[in-house]
Amino acid sequence: MKNDLEQLMKANNADALWISGAASHNPGMVYFTGNIHVSAGDLFIIPGRKPVLFHGMMEREEAAKTGYDLISYAKYPIQDFMKQANGQLLEAAALRYRKMLEDIGLTSGKVFLYGTREFGPFFALLTRLQELMPELEFTGDYNDAIILEARATKDLAEIEEIRKMGRITVSVVQRVQDYLASHKVENETLIKEDGTVLTIGDVKSLINLWLAEAGAENPEATIFAIGRDGGIPHSTGTPEDPIQLGKAIVFDIFPCQGGGGYFYDFTRTWCLGYAPEEVQQAYDQVKQVYHQVVSELQLGENPAKYQDRTCELFEEMGHATIRQNSAIEEGYIHGLGHGVGLDVHEKPWFGRKEDPTNCLRIGSVFTIEPGLYYPSKGYGIRIEDSWYVAEDGSFQKFVDFPMVLVVPMKGG
Amino acid sequence: MKNDLEQLMKANNADALWISGAASHNPGMVYFTGNIHVSAGDLFIIPGRKPVLFHGMMEREEAAKTGYDLISYAKYPIQDFMKQANGQLLEAAALRYRKMLEDIGLTSGKVFLYGTREFGPFFALLTRLQELMPELEFTGDYNDAIILEARATKDLAEIEEIRKMGRITVSVVQRVQDYLASHKVENETLIKEDGTVLTIGDVKSLINLWLAEAGAENPEATIFAIGRDGGIPHSTGTPEDPIQLGKAIVFDIFPCQGGGGYFYDFTRTWCLGYAPEEVQQAYDQVKQVYHQVVSELQLGENPAKYQDRTCELFEEMGHATIRQNSAIEEGYIHGLGHGVGLDVHEKPWFGRKEDPTNCLRIGSVFTIEPGLYYPSKGYGIRIEDSWYVAEDGSFQKFVDFPMVLVVPMKGG
Numbered sequence A, B: 001m002k003n004d005l006e007q008l009m010k011a012n013n014a015d016a017l018w019i020s021g022a023a024s025h026n027p028g029m030v031y032f033t034g035n036i037h038v039s040a041g042d043l044f045i046i047p048g049r050k051p052v053l054f055h056g057m058m059e060r061e062e063a064a065k066t067g068y069d070l071i072s073y074a075k076y077p078i079q080d081f082m083k084q085a086n087g088q089l090l091e092a093a094a095l096r097y098r099k100m101l102e103d104i105g106l107t108s109g110k111v112f113l114y115g116t117r118e119f120g121p122f123f124a125l126l127t128r129l130q131e132l133m134p135e136l137e138f139t140g141d142y143n144d145a146i147i148l149e150a151r152a153t154k155d156l157a158e159i160e161e162i163r164k165m166g167r168i169t170v171s172v173v174q175r176v177q178d179y180l181a182s183h184k185v186e187n188e189t190l191i192k193e194d195g196t197v198l199t200i201g202d203v204k205s206l207i208n209l210w211l212a213e214a215g216a217e218n219p220e221a222t223i224f225a226i227g228r229d230g231g232i233p234h235s236t237g238t239p240e241d242p243i244q245l246g247k248a249i250v251f252d253i254f255p256c257q258g259g260g261g262y263f264y265d266f267t268r269t270w271c272l273g274y275a276p277e278e279v280q281q282a283y284d285q286v287k288q289v290y291h292q293v294v295s296e297l298q299l300g301e302n303p304a305k306y307q308d309r310t311c312e313l314f315e316e317m318g319h320a321t322i323r324q325n326s327a328i329e330e331g332y333i334h335g336l337g338h339g340v341g342l343d344v345h346e347k348p349w350f351g352r353k354e355d356p357t358n359c360l361r362i363g364s365v366f367t368i369e370p371g372l373y374y375p376s377k378g379y380g381i382r383i384e385d386s387w388y389v390a391e392d393g394s395f396q397k398f399v400d401f402p403m404v405l406v407v408p409m410k411g412g
Helices: A002-011 A027-033 A057-064 A089-103 A119-132 A147-151 A156-181 A200-213 A227-231 A277-296 A304-316 B002-011 B027-033 B057-064 B089-103 B119-132 B147-151 B156-181 B200-213 B227-231 B277-296 B304-316
Strands: A016-021 A041-045 A052-055 A069-072 A109-114 A116-118 A136-140 A184-186 A189-191 A223-226 A248-253 A266-272 A346-349 A365-368 A371-374 A379-382 A385-389 A395-397 B016-021 B041-045 B052-055 B069-072 B109-114 B116-118 B136-140 B184-186 B189-191 B223-226 B249-253 B266-272 B346-349 B365-368 B371-374 B379-382 B385-389 B395-397
Touching: A002 A147, A016 A027, A016 A116, A027 A041, A027 A116, A027 A147, A052 A057, A057 A069, A089 A119, A109 B119, A116 A119, A119 A136, A119 B109, A119 B119, A119 B136, A136 B119, A147 A346, A156 A200, A156 A248, A156 A266, A156 A365, A156 A385, A200 A223, A200 B200, A223 A227, A227 A248, A227 A379, A248 A379, A266 A277, A266 A379, A277 A304, A277 A365, A277 A371, A277 A379, B002 B147, B016 B027, B016 B116, B027 B041, B027 B116, B027 B147, B052 B057, B057 B069, B089 B119, B116 B119, B119 B136, B147 B346, B156 B200, B156 B249, B156 B266, B156 B365, B156 B385, B200 B223, B223 B227, B227 B249, B227 B379, B249 B379, B266 B277, B266 B379, B277 B304, B277 B365, B277 B371, B277 B379
Parallel strands: A016 A109, A052 A069, A109 A136, B016 B109, B052 B069, B109 B136
Antiparallel strands: A016 A041, A041 A052, A116 B116, A184 A189, A223 A248, A248 A266, A365 A385, A371 A379, A385 A395, B016 B041, B041 B052, B184 B189, B223 B249, B249 B266, B365 B385, B371 B379, B385 B395
């Protein structure tokens, strides 16, 4: 949680955190600033002082919402440094940043770099700045040891933000289900009121629309995939595909607040009207594994344990799994879950056995999403809910939604 | 344009381009891959061979849409490198990337880095990889000399993509205007059908909704700001503010295709019902400057020239300008425009005088957006259209939309 940060910085010999980029779709920044309209900023977290945010002059009111110490970039016009830099833009930018760092007293020590942004120019800038300021050591936090470690456990306010997204998510999922069930059917195919065939693309447009209505967005595309596409876990679905009875539809939706904020992650698999026996059997197996694994979750465990356990359970049922062969394309072929927060994938990880900090703790938020994939047989199955560890150490689902494969059609 | 790339690489001694990150909201990647669902990739552009895309095994079908040579990350399981790395994750990752680079024959030469992604971990990886592969030189393209230079001129297909976004944009703007004009008014304030006051927040929700309906999104927040807020160029507006007659509303909308793609950028300023004389006067001045500058645009010129010219025109009218003082907050206080493409702000720049490549050429796409800001007097004005240079060298607006301050109310 955020109040672990100072201790985490100490443990990692961090003298400062430098978080760069916009305050939207930039989890490292949004964690500190909230979702404000700052299109470019440099935030410095230095123990013992208020955070300092460099911001564009025109965004000062948005920047002020943070309550941090503010410094406008306008104090450092680039042309003032161009002469000293003999007209070289990169050199001028490096001199400018040196002055900015000097002004906040950051001239020595280990500086950890964060922020989602265009990589190349900042890499060039830092490489030169490192030469200009040899007393500083710029480094990246490859082991997620500081900010992502703090973010790995959520406080109550964050849990409620995520639950809010959960409620929005299942309300959209319910709306999609009702919409599908209301269609007429001809030759096993859903038909719209105008007489044309209902397609994957039609439904995806409505999902986006309904998310927007609820103030949410799905920055990476929602997965709504039918038949064979559903058997390719990250296929988002083919827009032209008609929606037909008896074919498994994998609906994986992971929205966040508009502009970037906390995510929710959720999947259901449906067959409209009826399900072929093999698909129903596979569904029941996935559901059984889901419930079995959930019943075994324990505080303090590395979640990689449950990935192993899931493989074991699927193997006992006769399915190939990814722990037998990391390149398989049929059977159980992905991880059991992942942490969820300002990133849709974050700590805790389900594949990081060696890391003792990678464990289920109070405030952990994560998905459980077993699945079976048989594209050659024309189907895939996945069931997913997001979970958290409550203050009393119990494991809680954020929101409920029925786990039923067959969606009966209401239309004629 | 894309076919300038090989020549640009040669001119900058680039042996390879390495573009990293997702294929959504990552302009450097989307330029090559199109808008596909690849959540993490490494793309290598090496002269004389087909581009190579490393991708997640589960995203192979999406990756295949590029037509590039594909290599799955699953070929390089991280645990295979952990032993050699004594269990150190960063070291294992660096050894893994060394193997990947060796496998595509990239073991020496200058490699330019691109891609929007989380900065810190990749910085750590490259720092270590640089030590492991001293024959390679990793560098950032601070001067936008290669990919952004190619992107700075658009081919006909790109122009049409942008025009498509332009059409969507003005259709949403028109819808907002009609919606506003249809309201009842009480005490100068717009009243909804349910009898409550219409707010900035209400209108912004509808803008997002109508963009989503059209398959578009505004990844950074749309600006819809009234009164004093409109006088702060990057204030996005206060959701609780009521919409009132006679107050200038700055409506700056810059959507792109859902998931990231080509942007359009457009602004109108409106007063509902009537305009105070001072606001009307300022509006007429901004409009006059807009038309004057547009009439002076010439092929081959550095657009910084027109920023100077705009300052000159506003100063003649008695306004303070940013060229007199870069920290001013009233008058004409920002740049005249910017290039538009896969980034909402890109080359050509209106403030880069020294760069001879920064000029208006066939295929240039850019905004013209003069404005006047007087927050202390409770208003701001901005007018903006996106323009391009056609194949015959003429300057063309993408789409038309009336430039009129006062929006008459139709309601009772």
